[in-house]
Amino acid sequence: MIEAARVTDVLDGRWPQLRRELRERLAENKAADTARLDMDAYRALVTDQLRELAGARHARLGFGRAHGGEGDIGGSVVSFQVLGYGDLSLMVKAGVQWGLFGGAIQMLGTERHHARYLPDVMSLELPGCFAMTESGHGSDVQHLRTTARYDNGEFVVNTPDDDARKDYIGNAARDGRTAVVFAQLILDDRSYGVHAFVVPIRHADGRPMPGVRIGDCGPKAGLNGVDNGRLWFDNVRVPKENLLNRYGDVTDDGQYTSSIESDSRRFFTMLGTLVRGRISVAGAAGSATQRALTIAVHRAQSRRQFRRPDSDTEIQLLDYLAHQRKLLPALAKSYALHFAQDELVQMLHEVQGTPEPDPIAQRQLESRAAGIKAVATWHATRTIQTAREACGGAGYLVANVLPVLKADTDVFTTFEGDNTVLLQLVAKGLLTDYRDNFADLSPLATARLVAEQLMGSVLERIAARQVIARFDDDDLRSRAWQRSLFEDREQHVLSGLAGRLRAAASSGTDPFDVFNDVQDHVLLAGRTHIERLVFDAFDAAVGQCADEEVKALLGQVLDLYALATIEEDRAWFLEHGRITPARAKKVIAEVNALCKQLRPHAVTLVDAFAIPRQYLA
Amino acid sequence: MIEAARVTDVLDGRWPQLRRELRERLAENKAADTARLDMDAYRALVTDQLRELAGARHARLGFGRAHGGEGDIGGSVVSFQVLGYGDLSLMVKAGVQWGLFGGAIQMLGTERHHARYLPDVMSLELPGCFAMTESGHGSDVQHLRTTARYDNGEFVVNTPDDDARKDYIGNAARDGRTAVVFAQLILDDRSYGVHAFVVPIRHADGRPMPGVRIGDCGPKAGLNGVDNGRLWFDNVRVPKENLLNRYGDVTDDGQYTSSIESDSRRFFTMLGTLVRGRISVAGAAGSATQRALTIAVHRAQSRRQFRRPDSDTEIQLLDYLAHQRKLLPALAKSYALHFAQDELVQMLHEVQGTPEPDPIAQRQLESRAAGIKAVATWHATRTIQTAREACGGAGYLVANVLPVLKADTDVFTTFEGDNTVLLQLVAKGLLTDYRDNFADLSPLATARLVAEQLMGSVLERIAARQVIARFDDDDLRSRAWQRSLFEDREQHVLSGLAGRLRAAASSGTDPFDVFNDVQDHVLLAGRTHIERLVFDAFDAAVGQCADEEVKALLGQVLDLYALATIEEDRAWFLEHGRITPARAKKVIAEVNALCKQLRPHAVTLVDAFAIPRQYLA
Structure with missing residues (x-):
């Protein structure tokens, strides 16, 4: 071992x-x-x-x-x-x-x-808040309604109504002394879009600053050690210098200046620099998932239930195929996401380590961060749930940690960007090839842009047929075959989506319906792209592994990730003639075989996360 | 409307x-x-x-x-x-x-x-507990290790070690004064299997009875208003009359008597009478799910996000296809399960209303209760999770109820029978045609029994081909076509499973592996059977509906349930040649179309649950 x-x-x-x-x-x-x-x-x-x-x-x-x-x-x-x-x-x-x-x-x-x-x-001399989200606008940050009106060397911050109060703000209810407040910068009755302002909200003794009202979001599903709160501003004046002015400023004589002319492009550029939050959430989701799997695998190893036929020994839970099916593909995906996260962090490190990052690289980073965050946090929600169930009644007791993990991570799928919105962002990036400012493109504009580009789908279909011909008799564990499935699916879904958008754009469909009618297809395009990236990241990590025995083991884990992913989406592969029905059934059987093969290594694979013991009891 | x-x-x-x-x-x-x-x-x-x-x-x-x-x-x-x-x-x-x-x-x-x-x-003069589960044995109740030794007109109850303590027992930590304790009845050093005994555990003033130790399970994920606890017994003596003796008794001269000779058969007969608990859990899961859907649909109706292209109006969340996809198929399934539950309750009412119920009817009731409980509670877990996510940050606040629903219902999938175990029970019943005492059959014995019966799979395959030929050009909303898919899948999965078991039984496979290697197939057999029953129940309810407009609406809801279920398992239908790839894609499109069609009725459909307002916060 x-x-x-x-x-x-x-x-x-x-x-x-x-x-x-x-x-x-x-x-x-x-x-x-x-x-x-x-x-x-x-x-x-x-x-x-x-x-x-x-x-x-x-x-x-x-x-x-x-x-x-x-x-x-x-x-x-x-x-x-x-x-x-x-x-x-x-x-x-x-x-x-x-x-x-x-x-x-x-x-x-x-x-x-x-x-x-x-x-x-x-x-921590200055505890602070990040006051972006409002009750009425979370995903659509561009249309936040808090205002910061320029007036004679100062900004006057206002909450127009309850729907525009800042909501769910961490550190607001109890500790925060200052907030970075996102508000429409208004100068001479014109809005230049959302900007960030440093606004003191509390005195050192805890009393709110004049004009600031602070509320408490109260108990939450989890994360109850965080004081989430609400903020209202009533003519709160801050000096002009409190505008965070890297991307836009007001001169001493009251003129707005910016290196980026378009309000909307400026806004998305600013937002893009904050990508680290999403990447951190994806990482923390990964850690919590690893922790849940460690707990569940250890219990499945020690817990026994029902006797072996014709014997008095009872069977370890992890010997049951159904139990392996619950935990091992999820464990393989946690490995895959771990390496994808590592790659993402390196990308971030490089992009933000550069004084003037390449805009395309910046947008690719944003897109990947959005996609990995969505996939990793959904994986966390699903896997921690499964781990809880796999531990039965014991898994329901707070003493056994899993309920806490479930409750604390539950919001990960919707904070720092709602996952459904994030996957659409990924797809938009792909559709526009990260051109200019895709985050801001309207559905119709996206569709029109798409209409101008893109490869013929016929060629692509021929390429796919070759893929099948080349690999259909091969081993299911052929990495090249697996890779070709991930790549081909990604490309086909994307080009199909482009085709549908192009058709809709030229048919006079209602502009809202253009995108909405294909929204499930859009989400699929985002997901399949990310799944291919995750596969590649895991594949690269296995390729670079110098320890041959570990490399062989991780190769099997990668096989399980690849085949379980293909299995889960095998309807798509069947519908698009990528695999035959017989081969689809073989994929199921191979996932079972891999579960059996990896079962003796399950404890090793979770112990390798090296989570401090006191967090596992 | x-x-x-x-x-x-x-x-x-x-x-x-x-x-x-x-x-x-x-x-x-x-x-x-x-x-x-x-x-x-x-x-x-x-x-x-x-x-x-x-x-x-x-x-x-x-x-x-x-x-x-x-x-x-x-x-x-x-x-x-x-x-x-x-x-x-x-x-x-x-x-x-x-x-x-x-x-x-x-x-x-x-x-x-x-x-x-x-x-x-x-x-409530006598608050009580149901002390069945032990730390070491939850699903395998037959091998509980608490003992009740007969001694001179009394039973002496003992907990041999910590692994055999009674665990997760509701009402035990605080209020329970008496417990029905399940223990091995031992007489002259021979165990007659698990029986139930009335054992006082607390004085009226709250002190534990002599020989009884009581522990507290402490905080749980949810249901923290229930005092779950642990019980240990150290030579606790109760009069012989405290044995619940409908199925087994000890005579005054110390002889064991029972109308059922086999210990194991007697045990499963006793267990079978307790089926109402499972049915109640399924019902409560349904109610909680309906409540979550009511909250999420109302929010999706009132909440708006992002502007309609070329307009200042913002779009209602429920107008987004992705949002409809999250909530409406789940709502349709909740309707389906509601009618299936109603049918199940009627079955219970009839079977238990009969003094000597037909054993086959009794076993069918147990099987159906197990299956509906599994499907309904998994549906609850998944749907309440989705509802939470669909409400974003607001859905994470306790004030908005969803976190409480999620936490409280989470244990439903594993208490009153672990769902994975329950679905296997369903499959065993089907495999053995509810003969005798299928719950007690060993895997190998099941396989052997199966080997004796069952139809040729060739005939069945021909029948299936006819199904396709007859319906392939028809409307996807043809009820007959939908029904044929549900029925055919159920039969094919079951006969395939029987074939595999038969082959394994005659091949000298290790007795444990005989069942374990096909465990995923076993679970599929259980699930597809229940899904067909649920479809039938909904279909029957629509058929009986006298209000024509409501009937038409519910017919669409049934279409959505049927097609979303087929869509979810379309890989199976493709693998087994039941639908063509083109038709599979049409199923996806039709689910989208049904979502759009039902969208205006979504509020009506949740309001029809008539849940008192104060529980919707």
């Missing part, structure tokens, strides 16, 4: 030392028994823990060296990922403070903001 | 007056704000509510008239279903008291137990 530590070495990827250090630090913590704390006590505890964390590297990793940070953007995401093995309220609260609040100041502000705020952000 | 009340009349089925009365009673309640209560306060509240309920019809419905009950077994399940619209902790606590505890005394005891206990059970 391979030692788990050898697999851990492969999983540790590009930031091995940092990961080890952070894991060791986490292992020293005592896992607090938060289940019996009421909301107030839990919030207080998390705030204390956050203060402790402020003294550690986590708080500094992502900020520039000039202000006392370490300038390691990728490392800062890795750090969130490791925090994700522990209490997720703490992870989210840290994410709000150093990721969202600090990140917005860093990415949207300029030197004067960095110098003034970042040291206090890192030290 | 059809009024919701007209649809309600159809949904109310066989117990319309009772349903109306119970709904009206529920509507008078104030929905308590339980989110801020700690566990102890929540438990106390639920106990108070239970006491109130003890004065109402709910407590009496299921018990015999001779002891003050109403003798309406079906009505008692309907009553749980209506309670399921409210606080689920109260529903479960009521289920423990009057369903499980009282039900066990009623079904397994004899007149002396009925006369002595039932009045106090109904009035």
Whole structure:
């Protein structure tokens, strides 16, 4: 049997030392028994823990060296990922403070903001909020309705009505002293679109600032150590300098200036710089999923139920095919997503490490972040649910952690971008080949753009037929065959979608219906693209693995990821003549065979996540 | 637009007056704000509510008239279903008291137990527990390890070790005064299998009885108003009369007697009488799902996001195809399951209303209860999750109910029988044609029994080909075509499974592997059987509907249930040549078309559930 530590070495990827250090630090913590704390006590505890964390590297990793940070953007995401093995309220609260609040100041502000705020952000001297979402607008951020009207050297911030109050804002209900508020910048009665403003919301003693009203979102499904709240602004005046002015500013004589002319393009550029939040959520979702799988696999190994026929020994749960089916394909997908996440973090590290990043690379990063976030958080929701069920009654007890994981991660699928909206963003990027500002294109404009480009579908169909001819008699574990299925599906779905949009655009269909009628197809295009990227990332990681035994084991895990994914979508492959019915049945049988083959390694594969023990009980 | 009340009349089925009365009673309640209560306060509240309920019809419905009950077994399940619209902790606590505890005394005891206990059970004078599950044995109840040794006119109850402690027992941690304890009846060092004993566990003042140790399961994912606990017995002596002796007894001179000779057959007969618990869980799962859908559909109707192209109006969420796809097929399935549940309750009412029920009918009832429970609770878990996501951040706030529904229902998939185990029970019943005691058959014995019977698969394949030939050019909404797909799939899956088992049984495969290698096929056989039953039940209900407009609407809902189910499993239909790839694609398009068509009726369809408003927050 391979030692788990050898697999851990492969999983540790590009930031091995940092990961080890952070894991060791986490292992020293005592896992607090938060289940019996009421909301107030839990919030207080998390705030204390956050203060402790402020003294550690986590708080500094992502900020520039000039202000006392370490300038390691990728490392800062890795750090969130490791925090994700522990209490997720703490992870989210840290994410709000150093990721969202600090990140917005860093990415949207300029030197004067960095110098003034970042040291206090890192030290938690200045606890802050990221006040973007409103009750009425979450996904459609461009149409937020909070206003910041320029008036004589100041901005006046207002909440026009309850529908425009800031909602679900982390750190707002209890601790936040300052908020980065996203609002329509209005100058001479014209809006220049959404900009970010630094707005003090509380005195040091906790009283709200004049004109600021603060509400409490109250108990949530999970993450009750985070004080989510609501904010209303009534003629709150802040100096002009509080505008985070990297992408737009108001001159001393009251003129709006920006390096980006289009309001909408500017807005999406600003939004794009905040991509790290999504990547961190994807990473934390991965950690929570790994934790759930570790718990469920260990229980399936120790728990026995029903006797072996003609014998008194009882059968380990993990020996049942149905139980393997529940846990092992999910485990394989967690491996795949782990490597895809690592690749994504490296992309982020490179793009944001460049002073003037290539716009195409920036958009590809955004698209990939959106897609991986959606796929990873849905995987978390589904897998943690399955892990809970696989542990039966024990899995329902808070003492066994799974209910907490389920409740805490549940919001991941909809915060930092609703998954359904995010997958559509991915598809739009693909359809427009990341041209210009695809996030802002209307459905009809997208369809028209699509009409201009794109390969003939006939050629593509011929290529697909060759794929089948070449591989149909081969081994299902042929990596080349697997890859061809992932690639071919992605291309075919996309070109089919382009064709449908092109047809609709020229047929006079109602502009809303143009996109809406194909929305399921759009989502499929996003998903199949991401699944191919995830496959490639896992494939590349296996290819680079120097430890031959580990490489062989991970190769089987990759086979299981690939074939279980193909199995799940085999209706599509059958409908499009990519596999024969006989071969589809063989795929099912092969997934069963791989489950049986990997079953003895299941404990090794979860132990390789190296999650500190106190978070598994 | 059809009024919701007209649809309600159809949904109310066989117990319309009772349903109306119970709904009206529920509507008078104030929905308590339980989110801020700690566990102890929540438990106390639920106990108070239970006491109130003890004065109402709910407590009496299921018990015999001779002891003050109403003798309406079906009505008692309907009553749980209506309670399921409210606080689920109260529903479960009521289920423990009057369903499980009282039900066990009623079904397994004899007149002396009925006369002595039932009045106090109904009035809650005697709060009780149903102590079956042990830490080590939940699904495999036959091998429970608690013992009740006969000794000189008494039984001596013992917990041999911690693994055999009674676990997750509702009403045990705080309120229960007496438990029905399931234990191996041992007489002269021989076990006669598991029997049920009435064992006092607490004095009226709350102290445990001598020899009884009581523990607390602590906080759970949900249902924290229910005091689940653990019980250990150390030489606890109870009089011989405390054995619930309907199926087995010990004579005054210390001889074991029973009308059923085989220990195992006797055990499964006893277990079979307790089927009402599962049926009640299925019903409550249905109610919770309906509640979640009502909340999510109303929000999707009122919530708008993103502007209509070239316009300032924003689009209602429910106008998006992706949103319709999330909610409407789930809603259609909820309708289907509602009618299937109604049919099941009637079956229960008839079988248990007969003094000596036909054994085959009894086994069919058990099988159907197991299958509907599995399908309905998985549907609940999935749909409530989807509803939560469909409501975004708002859906994560406890104030909006969905997190509570998710957490409270989560255990439904594994309590009162683990769903995976239950579906296997369904398949075994089918394989053995409900002969004798299929629940007790070993895998190998099942396989051998199967080898003796069953139709040639060639004939069956020809029949299937005719099915396709006859319908392939027809309308996808042809009910006959839909039915033929459900029936044909069920038969083919079952006969294929029988074939594989027969082959394995004669090939010298390891007896464990015989069943385990086909476990996914076994589960499929169970599921496809239940899906056909559910289709039939919905079809019958539509057929009987006297209101023509409602009938037409429900016909479309049935179309959506049928086609969405076929769509979900279309890989199977493709693999087995039941539909062509072109037709499979048409099924997808038709599901989209049905979503669009039903969209204007979505609010009517959820309002028809008539859930009291205060439970929709």
